[in-house]
Amino acid sequence: MNRDPLAHVRDLFDLDDDVVYLDGNSLGAPPKNVAERVQEVVKHQWGSRLIRSWSEGWWEAPERVGNRVGRLVGAAAGQVVVCDSTSVNLFKALMAAVRSTDRSEIVVDAGTFPTDGYIAQSVAELTGLALRPADPDRLDLRDTTAAVLLNHVDYRTGRLLDMAALTEQAHAVGAKVVWDLCHSAGVLPIELDALGVDLAVGCTYKFLNGGPGSPAFIYVPTRAQQGFHQPLTGWTGHQVPFAMQPDYTPDPGVSRARVGTPDILSMLALDAALDVWDQVDLQDVRAKGLALTGHFMDLVRDLPGIEVLTPADEWRGHQVSLRHVRAGALMDALIERNIIGDFRAPDVLRFGFAPLYNTFEDADRAATTLKELL
Amino acid sequence: MNRDPLAHVRDLFDLDDDVVYLDGNSLGAPPKNVAERVQEVVKHQWGSRLIRSWSEGWWEAPERVGNRVGRLVGAAAGQVVVCDSTSVNLFKALMAAVRSTDRSEIVVDAGTFPTDGYIAQSVAELTGLALRPADPDRLDLRDTTAAVLLNHVDYRTGRLLDMAALTEQAHAVGAKVVWDLCHSAGVLPIELDALGVDLAVGCTYKFLNGGPGSPAFIYVPTRAQQGFHQPLTGWTGHQVPFAMQPDYTPDPGVSRARVGTPDILSMLALDAALDVWDQVDLQDVRAKGLALTGHFMDLVRDLPGIEVLTPADEWRGHQVSLRHVRAGALMDALIERNIIGDFRAPDVLRFGFAPLYNTFEDADRAATTLKELL
Numbered sequence: 001m002n003r004d005p006l007a008h009v010r011d012l013f014d015l016d017d018d019v020v021y022l023d024g025n026s027l028g029a030p031p032k033n034v035a036e037r038v039q040e041v042v043k044h045q046w047g048s049r050l051i052r053s054w055s056e057g058w059w060e061a062p063e064r065v066g067n068r069v070g071r072l073v074g075a076a077a078g079q080v081v082v083c084d085s086t087s088v089n090l091f092k093a094l095m096a097a098v099r100s101t102d103r104s105e106i107v108v109d110a111g112t113f114p115t116d117g118y119i120a121q122s123v124a125e126l127t128g129l130a131l132r133p134a135d136p137d138r139l140d141l142r143d144t145t146a147a148v149l150l151n152h153v154d155y156r157t158g159r160l161l162d163m164a165a166l167t168e169q170a171h172a173v174g175a176k177v178v179w180d181l182c183h184s185a186g187v188l189p190i191e192l193d194a195l196g197v198d199l200a201v202g203c204t205y206k207f208l209n210g211g212p213g214s215p216a217f218i219y220v221p222t223r224a225q226q227g228f229h230q231p232l233t234g235w236t237g238h239q240v241p242f243a244m245q246p247d248y249t250p251d252p253g254v255s256r257a258r259v260g261t262p263d264i265l266s267m268l269a270l271d272a273a274l275d276v277w278d279q280v281d282l283q284d285v286r287a288k289g290l291a292l293t294g295h296f297m298d299l300v301r302d303l304p305g306i307e308v309l310t311p312a313d314e315w316r317g318h319q320v321s322l323r324h325v326r327a328g329a330l331m332d333a334l335i336e337r338n339i340i341g342d343f344r345a346p347d348v349l350r351f352g353f354a355p356l357y358n359t360f361e362d363a364d365r366a367a368t369t370l371k372e373l374l
Numbered sequence: 375m376n377r378d379p380l381a382h383v384r385d386l387f388d389l390d391d392d393v394v395y396l397d398g399n400s401l402g403a404p405p406k407n408v409a410e411r412v413q414e415v416v417k418h419q420w421g422s423r424l425i426r427s428w429s430e431g432w433w434e435a436p437e438r439v440g441n442r443v444g445r446l447v448g449a450a451a452g453q454v455v456v457c458d459s460t461s462v463n464l465f466k467a468l469m470a471a472v473r474s475t476d477r478s479e480i481v482v483d484a485g486t487f488p489t490d491g492y493i494a495q496s497v498a499e500l501t502g503l504a505l506r507p508a509d510p511d512r513l514d515l516r517d518t519t520a521a522v523l524l525n526h527v528d529y530r531t532g533r534l535l536d537m538a539a540l541t542e543q544a545h546a547v548g549a550k551v552v553w554d555l556c557h558s559a560g561v562l563p564i565e566l567d568a569l570g571v572d573l574a575v576g577c578t579y580k581f582l583n584g585g586p587g588s589p590a591f592i593y594v595p596t597r598a599q600q601g602f603h604q605p606l607t608g609w610t611g612h613q614v615p616f617a618m619q620p621d622y623t624p625d626p627g628v629s630r631a632r633v634g635t636p637d638i639l640s641m642l643a644l645d646a647a648l649d650v651w652d653q654v655d656l657q658d659v660r661a662k663g664l665a666l667t668g669h670f671m672d673l674v675r676d677l678p679g680i681e682v683l684t685p686a687d688e689w690r691g692h693q694v695s696l697r698h699v700r701a702g703a704l705m706d707a708l709i710e711r712n713i714i715g716d717f718r719a720p721d722v723l724r725f726g727f728a729p730l731y732n733t734f735e736d737a738d739r740a741a742t743t744l745k746e747l748l
Contacts, residue, residue: 014417014421015421016422019424021424023424023425026425027420027424027425027428029421029424030416030417030420030421034416035413035416035417035421038412038413038416038639039409039412039413042404042408042409042412042585042643043388043404043409045586046401046404046585046586047388047389047403047404047409048390050393050395050397050401050403050714051397051400051401051714051716052709052714053586054401054586058586084458084459084462084634085458085608085633085634085635085637086634086635087606087607087608087609087610087633087634088458088462088606088608088633088634091605091606113609113618114609114612114618114619114620114622115608115609115634117620117622118607118608118609118612118621118622119606119607119608121607121621121622122605122606122607122622123605125605126500126605133620156618203635205635211416211420211638211639212419212420212427212428212432212635212636212637212638212639213634213635213636213637213638213639213641214637214639215637216634231465231496231497231499231500232461232462232465232493232496233461233492233493233495233496234459234461234462234489234492234493235461235487235488235489235492236461238488238492242719243719244487244488244530244718244719245488246488246491246507247492247495248488248491248492248495248496259459259461259462260458260459260460260461260462260489260587260590261459261460261577261579261586261587262586262587263459263586263587263588263589263637263640264585264586264587265412265585265586265587265588265639265640265643266637266639266640267587269416269639335426340424340425340426342425344618345616345617345618
């Protein structure tokens with residue numbers, strides 16, 4: 001492979017060359033076109049067209065931008081909608097997954113990002129099901145398992161789970177699987193449709209670069225839409241929202257996952273940010289991501305006091321997690337030296353590599369600086 | 375009263391003088407400073423500071439901007455948080471209001487904005503309570519009523535309800551009251567604290583001019599915070615979000631109403647939009663709003679085929695609703711002539727008067743054009 005087939009893509013981002021930004025797994029950097037687009041939205045669409053813009057593209061933006069995200073996660077059009085936060089979408093997905101079930105438990109990856117576990121706990125309490133945290137290597141699914149909630153990439157270690165095998169495992173006992181793609185969307189080709197995934201959610205502000213707190217997405221495959229009932233029955237999920245009918249009739253399609261009025265500024269900033277993806281192939285992104293993280297791990301593996309938590313094989317995302325007893329102080333010192341990663345208590349340093357804008361020089365500079373500090 | 379004590383405030387808005395914009399009850403116009411602020415957020419805060427901005431003001435923005443909204447609705451600091459959509463906040467508020475109740479019904483204003491009714495229906499189903507729609511003039515509250523959900527201003531007629539009397543009515547039978555302030559925030563002085571309101575929600579994109587789909591707010595008074603438990607237990611509502619604890623412990627204060635990662639672009643656009651309110655007194659806004667709507671109603675009351683739905687007395691918001699058998703076609707024709715109001719099926723024309731930027735000339739031009747069309 002060409003060492004960096006995506007080198008030209010970095011020019012599409014607004015990045016300071018003095019900074020080595022390795023936190024795109026937490027907040028992606030802004031593509032250059034976002035600032036201009038947002039300006040156009042504020043000044044022209046909102047300022048000049050005012051309320052008329054709702055019928056000039058705003059109303060359908062959640063589905064239209066959803067289709068663009070869908071293309072990146074293996075979902076054909078009409079199955080992804082962009083709305084709300086990941087946590088809120090998790091609530092919808094889990095409530096829908098266990099609705100009317102006669103089964104008794106929800107299983108959640110024991111190392112899940114906390115919000116997933118909190119929401120799963122809340123859903124379990126509301127529905128009277130039990131919540132069972134389990135190691136993804138030993139899920140021990142049963143005919144009493146209603147749904148399994150899994151993180152495609154572990155936020156702490158960067159480990160990538162086998163979506164195909166685990167989806168099959170869930171289906172083998174008749175359980176539904178909900179995948180959280182926060183740390184894998186934009187990292188590698190995902191095949192939601194092909195794998196028969198039941199439901200999925202994800203955020204757009206990490207590797208998709210949508211901006212701080214940009215709206216999340218939810219995937220409801222066509223075959224599941226008619227049976228998808230979620231309790232956040234806001235008016236924009238109604239079949240005929242502007243009829244202002246007294247009773248709620250959900251939209252027949254994925255729009256039934258919508259709730260309130262869509263947040264247009266952030267939605268269209270995300271829309272602009274997604275333009276970058278029209279120019280790249282996810283296979284190239286994945287190849288470069290593995291190369292970058294592999295290169296960085298090779299450089300830091302033998303540093304004193306460092307334990308690499310991220311798998312050395314291909315079962316990893318684009319984040320390298322290192323354990324060190326003084327991780328917090330080390331990350332502060334790195335950031336002072338313009339090497340920006342992040343710290344997860346109590347002892348984990350995380351370095352996210354975004355193949356769209358990170359370079360092998362970034363990896364070298366980060367490793368060299370870390371070595372100096374140690 | 376000086377005929378227009380707020381005339382100078384219009385200069386703070388980016389408005390085309392050829393357009394008579396009377397739809398601020400649906401989407402407020404942008405204050406001029408919003409475009410520049412958003413640019414600063416995208417280019418500097420996101421682009422240059424990147425992830426560091428989370429600890430340079432972003433994380434606390436929901437509470438900080440919440441306090442600014444709180445000042446406009448009579449809530450002392452620490453009781454309002456800006457987050458999610460109105461529908462999602464309604465869900466939290468109603469679920470919290472009826473949690474652990476031994477009462478059997480939720481009462482909702484029968485003419486409520488549909489989303490309120492849909493969410494109330496969903497909460498009733500989840501909790502096993504009955505939902506009873508009732509005329510706000512005959513709520514017939516009982517000792518079986520757990521909670522009442524009321525719209526401060528009716529979206530269809532523009533009628534303003536008596537918050538003091540209705541809150542007292544609810545409390546007299548031991549019921550909690552949840553107020554939806556979507557059409558009254560920024561319209562008149564509201565006294566949530568003084569009236570002992572239990573919970574309130576509202577949007578920020580109408581009379582507060584926060585931008586299309588800008589995040590909504592929720593009011594949880596200090597005395598109610600410890601007992602406020604809502605099922606959207608996202609990580610940002612946790613007492614120590616970054617401790618990444620496996621169990622959910624809600625923040626002791628209003629932040630327990632937060633769910634997912636806050637949407638910063640829209641939040642800070644709203645923050646900029648709120649600057650306008652630092653220069654105005656809500657008493658002046660109210661006086662001008664009543665004068666504008668009164669003047670407009672006087673001009674159109676006797677037009678052929680027109681029925682004024684909005685109360686002639688002071689129990690109205692800043693919106694005038696007119697019924698006409700050809701309302702849809704009339705609104706289309708008005709919009710073609712740059713008089714922008716909106717249409718609500720089947721036969722209502724709505725004209726919102728935003729005292730911050732609408733003028734008496736706006737009212738004259740709208741009335742004259744409507745007369746010509748009739």
